[in-house]
Amino acid sequence: MSKVIAQLSISLDGFYAGPRDDEPNWFKSTEAAGFFRVTRWVTEAMAWRDRQHLAGGEQDVHSEIVAESFERPGAYVMGRRMFDGGERPWGEEPPFRNPVFVVTHRERERLERLGGTSFEFVTDGLESAIEQARAAAGGKEVAIAGGGTIIKQALELGLLDEIELHIVPVILGAGQRLLDVDLDVREGLELVPERTVATPEVTHIRYRVEGRKPLVLDDRGGKYPGLGEETA
Amino acid sequence: MSKVIAQLSISLDGFYAGPRDDEPNWFKSTEAAGFFRVTRWVTEAMAWRDRQHLAGGEQDVHSEIVAESFERPGAYVMGRRMFDGGERPWGEEPPFRNPVFVVTHRERERLERLGGTSFEFVTDGLESAIEQARAAAGGKEVAIAGGGTIIKQALELGLLDEIELHIVPVILGAGQRLLDVDLDVREGLELVPERTVATPEVTHIRYRVEGRKPLVLDDRGGKYPGLGEETA
Numbered sequence: 001m002s003k004v005i006a007q008l009s010i011s012l013d014g015f016y017a018g019p020r021d022d023e024p025n026w027f028k029s030t031e032a033a034g035f036f037r038v039t040r041w042v043t044e045a046m047a048w049r050d051r052q053h054l055a056g057g058e059q060d061v062h063s064e065i066v067a068e069s070f071e072r073p074g075a076y077v078m079g080r081r082m083f084d085g086g087e088r089p090w091g092e093e094p095p096f097r098n099p100v101f102v103v104t105h106r107e108r109e110r111l112e113r114l115g116g117t118s119f120e121f122v123t124d125g126l127e128s129a130i131e132q133a134r135a136a137a138g139g140k141e142v143a144i145a146g147g148g149t150i151i152k153q154a155l156e157l158g159l160l161d162e163i164e165l166h167i168v169p170v171i172l173g174a175g176q177r178l179l180d181v182d183l184d185v186r187e188g189l190e191l192v193p194e195r196t197v198a199t200p201e202v203t204h205i206r207y208r209v210e211g212r213k214p215l216v217l218d219d220r221g222g223k224y225p226g227l228g229e230e231t232a
Numbered sequence: 233m234s235k236v237i238a239q240l241s242i243s244l245d246g247f248y249a250g251p252r253d254d255e256p257n258w259f260k261s262t263e264a265a266g267f268f269r270v271t272r273w274v275t276e277a278m279a280w281r282d283r284q285h286l287a288g289g290e291q292d293v294h295s296e297i298v299a300e301s302f303e304r305p306g307a308y309v310m311g312r313r314m315f316d317g318g319e320r321p322w323g324e325e326p327p328f329r330n331p332v333f334v335v336t337h338r339e340r341e342r343l344e345r346l347g348g349t350s351f352e353f354v355t356d357g358l359e360s361a362i363e364q365a366r367a368a369a370g371g372k373e374v375a376i377a378g379g380g381t382i383i384k385q386a387l388e389l390g391l392l393d394e395i396e397l398h399i400v401p402v403i404l405g406a407g408q409r410l411l412d413v414d415l416d417v418r419e420g421l422e423l424v425p426e427r428t429v430a431t432p433e434v435t436h437i438r439y440r441v442e443g444r445k446p447l448v449l450d451d452r453g454g455k456y457p458g459l460g461e462e463t464a
Contacts, residue, residue, distance in 0.1 A: 012397075012423065012439075013411040014246050018447075021417075030417050033447040037420055043452055155403075165244075167399075169423040169439060171387075173415030179245040183405030185253075185262045188269055191244065191401040193435055198428035203437060205430075207244075207401060215250075215265040220275055 002137045004130060006144040006151045007069050007164035008178055009038040009202070015175030016148040026085070034175045038168045041202045042066060051095045061197055065204055073098060074140025075133035077126070079150035080104040083119065093117070096145070099136040101129040103150060126153060148178045155189070155209065156181045164206040187212050234369045236362055238376040238383045239301050239396035240410055241270040241434070247407030248380040258317070266407045270400045273434045274298060283327045293429055297436055305330060306372025307365035309358070311382035312336040315351065325349070328377070331368040333361040335382060358385060380410045387421070387441065388413045396438040419444050
């Protein structure tokens with residue numbers, strides 16, 4: 001069965017974008033300033049430029065990782081705010097080239113675009129959008145395209161099988177956090193790193209999501225015997 | 233000249249310990265539950281066990297990293313709360329085996345311990361403690377031992393040359409954050425990964441600290457010409 005996957009660039013302190021502000025031109029907002037910093041590694045990658053019909057770019061490991069992220073999904077799930085921001089700039093030939101299911105409260109007719117992209121508007125929630133995407137994915141993966149809010153929601157609801165984080169070596173200090181998941185104080189959401197690609201610009205780590213598990217008070221290797229029971 | 237270094241285990245969402253609570257037995261507190269989870273990889277490492285006079289342990293890459301963290305410093309700087317919590321459990325032969333400078337508001341006489349550890353109480357601030365540690369380090373590095381608060385303070389004040397993060401693949405959702413640094417919204421604190429050791433249990437990344445730099449609004453690879461000026 002298709003896996004549900006996501007990937008996102010975050011700062012070392014966990015932000016995928018800067019804080020929202022009142023700047024009317026989004027490209028000059030504090031939100032964009034943080035977003036541009038954490039996605040800077042993408043814009044010089046040949047695979048990204050190619051998909052945007054831009055010349056040039058580096059054929060390096062970052063480009064391979066971008067290419068992979070384009071190849072694996074057979075369908076996408078997207079948040080409403082990302083769609084609203086992208087609808088115009090993506091133009092007639094958006095970079096998805098697969099069916100996209102937009103989670104929204106507003107009904108709207110399906111849009112067909114060039115190059116294999118369509119947008120279907122789903123008003124009965126994220127799980128329904130994932131099911132519809134799975135049916136459309138033809139055995140390939142279902143990718144939660146973003147934004148960060150819907151990826152966080154999928155993680156919180158246990159709907160994600162895998163998440164790849166592109167951890168950018170910068171501390172932003174403020175902004176929008178991807179991993180701000182609501183958990184009980186005595187549990188953790190466990191993951192397992194399955195592939196790490198280390199570079200000076202960014203550390204790409206692909207995690208399998210294991211799920212919530214109780215935190216355990218260990219006995220510090222035998223130094224404090226008597227501890228070690230579960231706390232949940 | 234000695235570098236000022238630090239290393240700390242954090243969860244994927246940036247916490248080095250769980251949230252503080254009113255539990256009188258620290259070992260059963262929510263703070264400890266988070267701390268124990270992110271430092272679990274340490275307790276089975278032979279180098280750590282050996283230093284605590286415990287038998288057994290694994291002679292693996294984690295143990296090599298622990299051994300390195302013991303070998304590099306010639307002196308330590310420590311926060312007052314870490315010292316208070318450790319003074320009794322560390323006993324007569326604490327694991328530091330070097331001079332330790334404790335940043336505190338309370339004057340106290342220097343303590344001599346077995347195995348090369350001494351504790352000197354510094355009441356005129358972090359920078360002074362670092363200078364005293366540098367003088368005592370004999371050309372080796374000065375390590376900020378912890379806790380997280382004083383490491384964060386050193387990072388914020390631009391006093392750290394290097395930080396090694398042991399990023400543990402768990403989301404805790406709440407607790408005490410290491411990287412919650414106070415920055416201007418249009419600047420980032422830049423780092424460069426210098427060594428990454430990837431394992432299923434933890435991703436060890438050693439960063440060189442570059443310092444604060446303005447965030448730049450790039451032109452998204454030429455897609456939005458006219459952008460690209462600095463915003464600061």
